Amino acid sequence: MKDTEQPPTETALWTPQDSAQLYGLQNWGAGYFGVSERGTVEVYPGGDPARAIDLMEVVEGLQARDLWPPVVVRFSGILEHRMTYLRHTFDNAIAEAGYRGKYTCVYPIKVNQQRHICEEVRDLGRTMGFGIEAGSKPELIAGLALTQGVNEMPFICNGFKDAEFIETAVLAAKMGRNIIPVIEQTHELEMLIHSARTHAVTPRFGIRAKLASGGIGRWADLVGFRGKFGLSVSQILSSVDWLRDEGLLGGLQMLHCHIGSQIYDIRTVKYAVNELAQIYVELVKLGAPMGIIDLGGGMGVDYDGSGTASQSSMNYTMEQYAADVIHRVKSICDDAHVPHPDVITESGRALVSHSGVLVFQVLGSRVFPSEPDAELVDRALNEGPEAEVPQPLLDLVDAYQRLGDGESDPIEVYQDAEHALNEAMSLFNLGYMSITARAACEELYWAVGNQMAARPRDELTEDLWDLPDRLADIYFSNFSLFQSLIDAWGIDQVFPVMPIHRLDERPTRRGILADVTCDSDGRMDRFPGNGEPQNSVPLHALTQGELTEVGPGQFDPYYLAVFLTGAYQETLGDLHNLFGDTHAVHVVLDADGNWHLEEVVEGDTVREVLQYVQFDPDDMRRDLRKEIEAALTAKRLTLQEGVSMRRFLDQGIDGYTYLE
Numbered sequence: 001m002k003d004t005e006q007p008p009t010e011t012a013l014w015t016p017q018d019s020a021q022l023y024g025l026q027n028w029g030a031g032y033f034g035v036s037e038r039g040t041v042e043v044y045p046g047g048d049p050a051r052a053i054d055l056m057e058v059v060e061g062l063q064a065r066d067l068w069p070p071v072v073v074r075f076s077g078i079l080e081h082r083m084t085y086l087r088h089t090f091d092n093a094i095a096e097a098g099y100r101g102k103y104t105c106v107y108p109i110k111v112n113q114q115r116h117i118c119e120e121v122r123d124l125g126r127t128m129g130f131g132i133e134a135g136s137k138p139e140l141i142a143g144l145a146l147t148q149g150v151n152e153m154p155f156i157c158n159g160f161k162d163a164e165f166i167e168t169a170v171l172a173a174k175m176g177r178n179i180i181p182v183i184e185q186t187h188e189l190e191m192l193i194h195s196a197r198t199h200a201v202t203p204r205f206g207i208r209a210k211l212a213s214g215g216i217g218r219w220a221d222l223v224g225f226r227g228k229f230g231l232s233v234s235q236i237l238s239s240v241d242w243l244r245d246e247g248l249l250g251g252l253q254m255l256h257c258h259i260g261s262q263i264y265d266i267r268t269v270k271y272a273v274n275e276l277a278q279i280y281v282e283l284v285k286l287g288a289p290m291g292i293i294d295l296g297g298g299m300g301v302d303y304d305g306s307g308t309a310s311q312s313s314m315n316y317t318m319e320q321y322a323a324d325v326i327h328r329v330k331s332i333c334d335d336a337h338v339p340h341p342d343v344i345t346e347s348g349r350a351l352v353s354h355s356g357v358l359v360f361q362v363l364g365s366r367v368f369p370s371e372p373d374a375e376l377v378d379r380a381l382n383e384g385p386e387a388e389v390p391q392p393l394l395d396l397v398d399a400y401q402r403l404g405d406g407e408s409d410p411i412e413v414y415q416d417a418e419h420a421l422n423e424a425m426s427l428f429n430l431g432y433m434s435i436t437a438r439a440a441c442e443e444l445y446w447a448v449g450n451q452m453a454a455r456p457r458d459e460l461t462e463d464l465w466d467l468p469d470r471l472a473d474i475y476f477s478n479f480s481l482f483q484s485l486i487d488a489w490g491i492d493q494v495f496p497v498m499p500i501h502r503l504d505e506r507p508t509r510r511g512i513l514a515d516v517t518c519d520s521d522g523r524m525d526r527f528p529g530n531g532e533p534q535n536s537v538p539l540h541a542l543t544q545g546e547l548t549e550v551g552p553g554q555f556d557p558y559y560l561a562v563f564l565t566g567a568y569q570e571t572l573g574d575l576h577n578l579f580g581d582t583h584a585v586h587v588v589l590d591a592d593g594n595w596h597l598e599e600v601v602e603g604d605t606v607r608e609v610l611q612y613v614q615f616d617p618d619d620m621r622r623d624l625r626k627e628i629e630a631a632l633t634a635k636r637l638t639l640q641e642g643v644s645m646r647r648f649l650d651q652g653i654d655g656y657t658y659l660e
């Protein structure tokens with residue numbers, strides 16, 4: 001098995017622009033990513049290619065500061081650009097439609113709760129009239145802290161609430177905060193009424209409606225009568241009566257819904273807005289003051305760049321979304337002679353996804369060779385008497401030779417090879433084939449398969465179209481899917497993946513990625529395609545360079561990045577195998593076009609993750625040191641070995657959880 005290959009010879013025929021096209025940056029990058037002339041990924045935080053940050057240069061700069069991948073690189077400029085873009089898009093839609101309400105986006109903390117991101121959103125949002133959304137008690141407290149000193153900032157509270165939650169929201173409003181709790185269940189209304197009585201106030205609040213329409217894809221179950229959240233229309237009606245009886249109807253000022261995240265078909269948005277706006281005007285007619293309509297989240301991100309109504313894409317632009325929302329709310333309110341409400345969206349994914357990029361290093365690759373190991377095949381053929389050479393081995397040798405003879409039907413040859421391999425496995429499992437013969441059979445099959453996979457698609461039958469994927473290399477990579485890309489594991493989310501350098505070279509291999517967890521599920525084998533994910537991604541062969549000290553591999557360092565990871569991935573994931581949070585850095589571009597690090601958030605140490613699962617690293621170290629001492633006394637370890645072991649313990653406990 002060859003683990004490395006020499007660089008491709010066709011280097012000169014390949015340009016950085018070819019790479020940009022191959023990896024589809026212009027499709028999924030939303031104008032924030034490109035390829036430099038030196039073949040590295042460039043980031044345009046403000047969407048302007050004239051002001052670029054070289055991602056490879058950032059990674060090199062981090063290493064010079066002793067910060068090693070895996071690392072999440074956050075681009076504050078992209079976040080700012082997304083927020084400004086959203087602001088302008090809705091402002092334009094409002095101006096064009098002659099709409100008389102205002103627009104606000106409230107950032108749902110759950111999309112990425114990292115303090116630095118929340119603070120950036122808060123600081124930028126302040127000047128744009130944006131707010132914050134929370135969905136749990138910890139998020140409520142985080143939101144209260146974030147909006148401290150910015151009392152006017154809208155703060156919407158969704159999610160399941162207990163009496164303490166509701167009381168906190170009511171009291172925060174009394175303190176002068178612009179906080180709006182959203183009633184999701186009738187018992188929450190009961191608690192709100194109780195709290196209003198106790199504190200002698202009429203709190204402002206919203207009601208979440210359980211819509212019959214909308215809902216699509218992974219979160220389709222959120223809507224409909226059996227949806228988990230919100231009040232049905234009949235519950236809303238009885239709530240209005242109840243509130244009127246209690247003298248609290250004046251507090252009902254907002255109607256809310258959330259039909260799911262990553263809404264990929266604009267028709268879904270249209271239906272939902274329609275239904276919500278109809279309920280809104282009915283509430284106004286029933287005497288509720290209202291004033292705000294909150295559409296929740298759902299604005300999609302085009303992860304695969306195909307612009308299609310498919311799980312990892314979306315068939316609309318932000319402009320179309322804004323125009324549709326404003327147009328529909330306006331026309332329904334106009335028909336009902338109801339004043340235009342202010343519109344809120346809780347767009348999280350669409351705001352932060354693009355600003356986060358996960359970069360990691362490849363540790364090695366498993367290549368399925370296109371040529372069998374001749375020496376191995378020879379050994380297998382001559383292991384015993386000629387009459388005892390296993391038939392599948394002979395069949396595979398025959399298939400391999402026939403494939404190149406120019407006469408045999410290649411499809412038939414491949415089918416023979418596949419059949420022979422299956423036979424070989426059965427024989428081996430029954431104990432009738434040696435390990436050498438099995439290894440030779442596998443090598444021969446891979447060679448036949450690879451040569452077939454290299455043929456144009458129209459020369460293959462449909463069942464063989466996925467052969468290149470089935471025989472794609474495995475690139476072992478220094479990251480944890482469960483910690484950093486949980487949606488790729490949990491809901492088969494597709495993310496764009498590509499090398500961040502060597503883009504002036506033709507990628508000659510196809511690969512999937514295997515992470516460093518001891519879990520066979522820890523692999524990425526779905527990549528952007530044109531609406532349909534591809535099961536492997538073009539990559540460069542690893543090259544055997546001079547042995548340097550810069551990385552864990554025995555070859556020239558090779559860095560890959562996963563893009564559009566800013567939403568949901570950082571905290572949804574967890575400590576599988578005790579791989580902790582990666583480092584995260586905030587990179588900004590100054591007026592002179594130089595990048596610098598604004599924040600460095602170091603990843604978890606081994607000590608931190610051990611403590612999280614209730615181990616005491618100091619106790620562990622003390623006990624292990626005792627054992628080393630005993631081994632020295634018993635002369636099972638040399639002094640030198642004892643020192644090495646102690647050093648590993650000391651440095652390891654306070655080191656990074658990833659391979660260093």
Ligand code: PLP
Binds near residue numbers: 260261296347349350
């Ligand atoms: N609002 C609520 C109530 C949510 O549950 C969610 C996420 O599911 C969001 C907003 C954010 O949605 P998105 O990230 O799709 O904009």
